[in-house]
Amino acid sequence: MHGIKLGVCSAYKSANIPIFRALNHSPSDIGAEYFNEDEGMIYIDMSHSDPYTLTNNEAIFWISDDSSNNRFGILRGSTGTYRYFISASGVQYLNYTQNTFNGTYLSARFKMVCHWKDGTLSVFYNGEKILEDAITMPSSITAFDLGQSNDGVNTMSGSLHEVKIWNKAPSLEYARQQSRHYNIIDLTRDIARKGVVFAGQSNMTGSDGVGSASYTHTPKLLTNSGDYEDYADPFDDDTDALILGGVLSDSGAALSYAGQVLDLLIDADGAQWYGVPATKNATGLIADWSVWYDSLSPNPDKTILNRAHALNMRGLMGQNAGSIQCLVWHQGEGDAISGVSVSDYKAAALELFNEFRQTTAVDKVVIVSLHKWVTALQTAHGATQAQWEAIQDAQNELASEYAWITLVDISDIEATLDNGLHLAKAQHDVIAPRVASAIETL
Numbered sequence: 001m002h003g004i005k006l007g008v009c010s011a012y013k014s015a016n017i018p019i020f021r022a023l024n025h026s027p028s029d030i031g032a033e034y035f036n037e038d039e040g041m042i043y044i045d046m047s048h049s050d051p052y053t054l055t056n057n058e059a060i061f062w063i064s065d066d067s068s069n070n071r072f073g074i075l076r077g078s079t080g081t082y083r084y085f086i087s088a089s090g091v092q093y094l095n096y097t098q099n100t101f102n103g104t105y106l107s108a109r110f111k112m113v114c115h116w117k118d119g120t121l122s123v124f125y126n127g128e129k130i131l132e133d134a135i136t137m138p139s140s141i142t143a144f145d146l147g148q149s150n151d152g153v154n155t156m157s158g159s160l161h162e163v164k165i166w167n168k169a170p171s172l173e174y175a176r177q178q179s180r181h182y183n184i185i186d187l188t189r190d191i192a193r194k195g196v197v198f199a200g201q202s203n204m205t206g207s208d209g210v211g212s213a214s215y216t217h218t219p220k221l222l223t224n225s226g227d228y229e230d231y232a233d234p235f236d237d238d239t240d241a242l243i244l245g246g247v248l249s250d251s252g253a254a255l256s257y258a259g260q261v262l263d264l265l266i267d268a269d270g271a272q273w274y275g276v277p278a279t280k281n282a283t284g285l286i287a288d289w290s291v292w293y294d295s296l297s298p299n300p301d302k303t304i305l306n307r308a309h310a311l312n313m314r315g316l317m318g319q320n321a322g323s324i325q326c327l328v329w330h331q332g333e334g335d336a337i338s339g340v341s342v343s344d345y346k347a348a349a350l351e352l353f354n355e356f357r358q359t360t361a362v363d364k365v366v367i368v369s370l371h372k373w374v375t376a377l378q379t380a381h382g383a384t385q386a387q388w389e390a391i392q393d394a395q396n397e398l399a400s401e402y403a404w405i406t407l408v409d410i411s412d413i414e415a416t417l418d419n420g421l422h423l424a425k426a427q428h429d430v431i432a433p434r435v436a437s438a439i440e441t442l
Helices: 007-015 171-180 256-271 307-321 333-338 344-361 374-383 386-400 425-440
Strands: 018-025 039-047 060-063 071-076 080-090 091-099 108-117 120-125 128-134 143-146 159-166 191-199 218-224 229-230 274-281 323-330 365-368 405-408
Touching: 039 171, 039 307, 039 344, 080 120, 091 333, 108 171, 120 171, 128 171, 191 256, 191 307, 218 307, 256 274, 256 425, 274 307, 307 323, 307 344, 323 344, 333 386, 344 365, 365 386, 365 425, 386 405, 405 425
Parallel strands: 191 274, 191 323, 218 274, 323 365, 365 405
Antiparallel strands: 018 159, 039 108, 039 159, 060 071, 060 143, 071 080, 080 091, 108 120, 120 128, 218 229
């Protein structure tokens, strides 16, 4: 089916009205008149039965003057990669290849939105911003190809389920909403299994404080291959390549007291409990986990798979494999050291949690509070008591204001490693029963 021209003039009355829309579109040149170099947006809903055997350089779309001087396009690679390419007046502004998903379970169907305005290109993939760069769009365009490049070259082997084009750019939030799609991971679901996503920074990873625990049962961890492995201390997720190509991978132990929590939950109800790790050392909620976090990239000008997106995908993978009961969030040390305010921490936490809940349909969040303040935290790490307690206040307020958030208060527990910053195995032994009890009562 070919596209329908919806009216160029009407598009300028409302940025949310596309000038072109097509369903089940066959690869073709739709005409250069649909491209506005100053601002615009392209929405594509497409699929492929096997994303990892694509022929290199298959074109999703290609806008050009039939030369190498002026062109804008996205080509798919052979292993789940995308190549973003822009040149204008013979100057190359973007030639960047990104491995969007570096895991076994790449979606056969996805949505992608490209948005450009005021010299900035933003690309959204399944609801998350994956690329942002300063660019100059090409001019003197003579062709706008969908599903191919240069009138029949590099034809895409997948399906273009829907294509929409705007010649006036909507808001970035609207662009992200348009790209939402949640059927990203495809695992065999076992509803008898119950899962917990464990997320946060160093005290969730365990830092140097993970010791061997003895388990009455056999807690499981969900690996990237979709298998369940026996929990063993210390668990290091680097040994099993992370689903998002290292976005959340870290050296050293990747979980601290999670195994003990899972063991206690199995003891309580006899179900098959499993953990889904999503941790990263030395991170702050504001600086590193924000939905719009922009600096996690080999190139500081680009946004690549932020940690919020990584958390969502880990949660979705766990949800599709069983039944995730909650997200356990243990974090805040980095924000206390940075002096983040109560209001800013609460706002960022709500944004992150709501993204996770909307993506995964997991409604419950358990926050593990910051541990006890000691003066060594200021002398060794620069966190004042007021800064530390501000994060504790923010965590308390979140739990008191939102029924779906439960607080596990560990402000009475003093950390004995790294001048009061990191919890040791002895503290994990106290925290684990509190977390398990909170999950049992959700």
